[in-house]
Amino acid sequence: MSxxxxxxxxxxxxxxxxxxxxxxxxxxxxxxxxxxxxxxAKASRKDARDAVRAARAAQPGWARATAxxxxxxxxxxxxxxxxxxxxxxxxVAAVEGVADAEALAEVDAAIDLWVWYxxxxxxxxQVMGNANPVAGPYFNIxxxxxxxxxxxxxxxxxxxxxxxxxxxxxxxxxxxxxxVVVASERAPLSAISLSEVLATSDVPGGVVNVLTGSxxxxxxxxxxxADVNALDLCGAERLEWVDLxxxxxxxLKRVLTPEPGVPAATLERIGFFTETKTVWxxxxxx
Amino acid sequence: MTLEHPxxxxxxxxxxxxxGGDLTExxxxxxxxxxxxxxxxxxxxxxxxxxxxxxKTTSKAWAIDTIIRLVDxxxxxxxxxxxxxxxxxxxxxxxxxxxxxxxxxxxxCVYGDMVPIAVDALGANQGLDTGGINVAAVAxxxxxxxxxxxxxxxxxxxxxxxxxxxxxxVIDRGAFLSGRxxxxxxxxxxVKEACRRDDGSYAxxxxxxxxxxxxxYDNVRRASWLSILAGGDFIKTSTGKxxxxxxxxxxxLMLEVxxxxxxxxxxxxGVKPAGGIRTSKDAIKYLVTVAExxxxxxxxxxxxxxxxxxxxxxxxxxxxxxxSGHYSGPDYVTVD
Numbered sequence: 001m002s003x004x005x006x007x008x009x010x011x012x013x014x015x016x017x018x019x020x021x022x023x024x025x026x027x028x029x030x031x032x033x034x035x036x037x038x039x040x041a042k043a044s045r046k047d048a049r050d051a052v053r054a055a056r057a058a059q060p061g062w063a064r065a066t067a068x069x070x071x072x073x074x075x076x077x078x079x080x081x082x083x084x085x086x087x088x089x090x091x092v093a094a095v096e097g098v099a100d101a102e103a104l105a106e107v108d109a110a111i112d113l114w115v116w117y118x119x120x121x122x123x124x125x126q127v128m129g130n131a132n133p134v135a136g137p138y139f140n141i142x143x144x145x146x147x148x149x150x151x152x153x154x155x156x157x158x159x160x161x162x163x164x165x166x167x168x169x170x171x172x173x174x175x176x177x178x179x180v181v182v183a184s185e186r187a188p189l190s191a192i193s194l195s196e197v198l199a200t201s202d203v204p205g206g207v208v209n210v211l212t213g214s215x216x217x218x219x220x221x222x223x224x225x226a227d228v229n230a231l232d233l234c235g236a237e238r239l240e241w242v243d244l245x246x247x248x249x250x251x252l253k254r255v256l257t258p259e260p261g262v263p264a265a266t267l268e269r270i271g272f273f274t275e276t277k278t279v280w281x282x283x284x285x286x
Numbered sequence: 287m288t289l290e291h292p293x294x295x296x297x298x299x300x301x302x303x304x305x306g307g308d309l310t311e312x313x314x315x316x317x318x319x320x321x322x323x324x325x326x327x328x329x330x331x332x333x334x335x336x337x338x339x340x341x342k343t344t345s346k347a348w349a350i351d352t353i354i355r356l357v358d359x360x361x362x363x364x365x366x367x368x369x370x371x372x373x374x375x376x377x378x379x380x381x382x383x384x385x386x387x388x389x390x391x392x393x394x395c396v397y398g399d400m401v402p403i404a405v406d407a408l409g410a411n412q413g414l415d416t417g418g419i420n421v422a423a424v425a426x427x428x429x430x431x432x433x434x435x436x437x438x439x440x441x442x443x444x445x446x447x448x449x450x451x452x453x454x455x456v457i458d459r460g461a462f463l464s465g466r467x468x469x470x471x472x473x474x475x476x477v478k479e480a481c482r483r484d485d486g487s488y489a490x491x492x493x494x495x496x497x498x499x500x501x502x503y504d505n506v507r508r509a510s511w512l513s514i515l516a517g518g519d520f521i522k523t524s525t526g527k528x529x530x531x532x533x534x535x536x537x538x539l540m541l542e543v544x545x546x547x548x549x550x551x552x553x554x555x556g557v558k559p560a561g562g563i564r565t566s567k568d569a570i571k572y573l574v575t576v577a578e579x580x581x582x583x584x585x586x587x588x589x590x591x592x593x594x595x596x597x598x599x600x601x602x603x604x605x606x607x608x609x610s611g612h613y614s615g616p617d618y619v620t621v622d
Contacts, residue, residue, distance in 0.1 A: 049613055056615075226606075227615025251612070 013195035017052030018207015032097025042213040051209035056179035058206025063176030071121030078114035115171035144274035146176035148229035151222035161187035188212035311468035324503035330490035357391035375407035393420035405449035422452035429525035430458035474516035493518035520556035531561025560593025
């Protein structure tokens with residue numbers, strides 16, 4: 001007997017919930033040969049606003065968690081992803097139109113990237129912080145602290161649907177930031193499936209918020225939003241990104257300019273989303 | 287039935303006019319318990335439907351400025367200090383530092399002992415009628431109201447003498463719920479009398495019903511009538527210390543009482559929802575409810591107020607959003 005297939009509804013991920021777009025819009029996702037795969041929610045500026053609000057609410061709690069704990073949570077994401085390798089590989093293969101082996105390689109690379117960044121969570125402060133030499137009986141210590149809410153445009157190019165969003169999200173959140181990320185417009189399915197993984201692997205709701213839809217429509221609202229502290233334009237090379245940079249400057253944001261492909265995993269990327277706090281403390285009461 | 291003297295009356299005169307000269311506990315009870323019951327389902331449905339209006343662009347800009355003008359900027363914490371009251375007054379005088387054209391709230395609302403601080407901080411800017419800001423004080427053993435009448439009156443006189451323009455009193459909910467309407471009535475009359483200044487004028491009296499403790503809509507309707515009969519200038523939903531505080535159905539019900547009183551006597555009574563109104567979206571629902579129930583002429587600080595502390599910041603964020611075209615954030619308003 002034939003069975004009726006149960007297709008999945010791909011929705012947004014905001015504040016730990018999976019709402020449809022406030023606007024009620026959706027758009028079609030097609031795979032190789034223009035084969036229809038699914039409908040994805042098309043986020044509006046109000047979804048972006050809600051996502052920033054959720055990210056702001058979640059950020060202090062996430063930053064207060066110990067660095068070790070954040071590392072454990074990121075590692076947990078890798079563990080849960082590993083358990084769903086097959087599902088992600090199928091999804092990547094369908095949406096990218098690549099061979100199964102190639103899709104599996106992308107999933108594995110994404111899992112390894114989560115592990116790599118998880119390891120840095122309680123180590124980057126040692127590398128990037130410093131005890132500064134000063135001419136006086138003081139300890140002078142610089143420590144990196146999370147900048148706050150990060151808005152990002154995930155890589156949009158072919159072959160980056162899961163690895164690209166991982167390479168943008170993981171370095172931003174490991175130091176205690178929260179993030180609002182606009183997924184690949186053409187291939188957002190893995191990003192939403194990744195949200196399901198995040199929702200079930202101890203990442204507090206609101207720390208990662210995933211919007212699907214048109215980056216050209218949403219990014220300007222995120223770039224000009226006064227409650228966003230940093231802007232990662234990684235996948236924005238096809239947008240009017242100089243305008244986004246200008247809008248971001250009006251509200252004092254850090255801006256990472258577009259990069260082709262998947263951004264390299266570097267310590268600098270972690271450091272970019274931190275602010276250095278320097279404290280003085282007397283060495284003795286003598 | 288229409289009464290002949292719609293002018294401001296001395297305390298208890300309203301009740302005498304309506305119920306006749308032999309004002310007794312019994313006649314009061316007969317009147318209050320003779321009020322028709324509230325259709326709870328209909329009330330809630332009406333309130334919900336009023337909350338669905340879409341207010342956008344120029345209407346929204348107007349609504350936001352109106353909300354700011356109607357706010358009683360409030361700090362009622364045990365931890366209040368003179369410094370906190372002074373910064374509250376500074377915020378009331380200049381709500382948005384990035385826009386000198388921003389309207390000002392109607393009043394600052396503080397505990398009785400903070401009235402001199404607020405009066406001092408306002409200086410020449412005190413007085414709503416002269417384009418300034420009023421000082422409202424909570425009195426009568428706020429928020430519980432559990433004190434003897436002598437203490438409540440002393441509390442009130444003290445605040446009025448210190449320069450309060452408005453007194454927010456609480457009713458004795460215990461007495462009201464056990465059916466001693468006369469006691470509640472007498473207390474309001476006495477407090478109103480205590481609001482009299484040396485020059486014979488009265489401080490504005492807002493009567494807090496604390497609807498969260500009255501349990502039923504019928505009780506809210508009775509308490510509203512009772513407060514108006516006893517001489518209240520405003521009826522106010524809540525202290526903000528009891529949950530649930532102000533809700534849209536309760537405010538709608540109180541507005542209906544005010545509307546009925548206006549039809550009966552031509553006299554305009556104010557309404558003040560307080561507590562739990564935190565977003566401009568919520569506040570706009572109240573504006574719609576006021577305009578649809580008693581009419582737009584009620585949207586003045588003399589007849590409608592919001593008791594709120596965090597509402598103002600949210601409204602300012604919306605105002606900045608409309609002005610600048612981009613979303614604003616909490617870094618651009620004061621930390622209260």
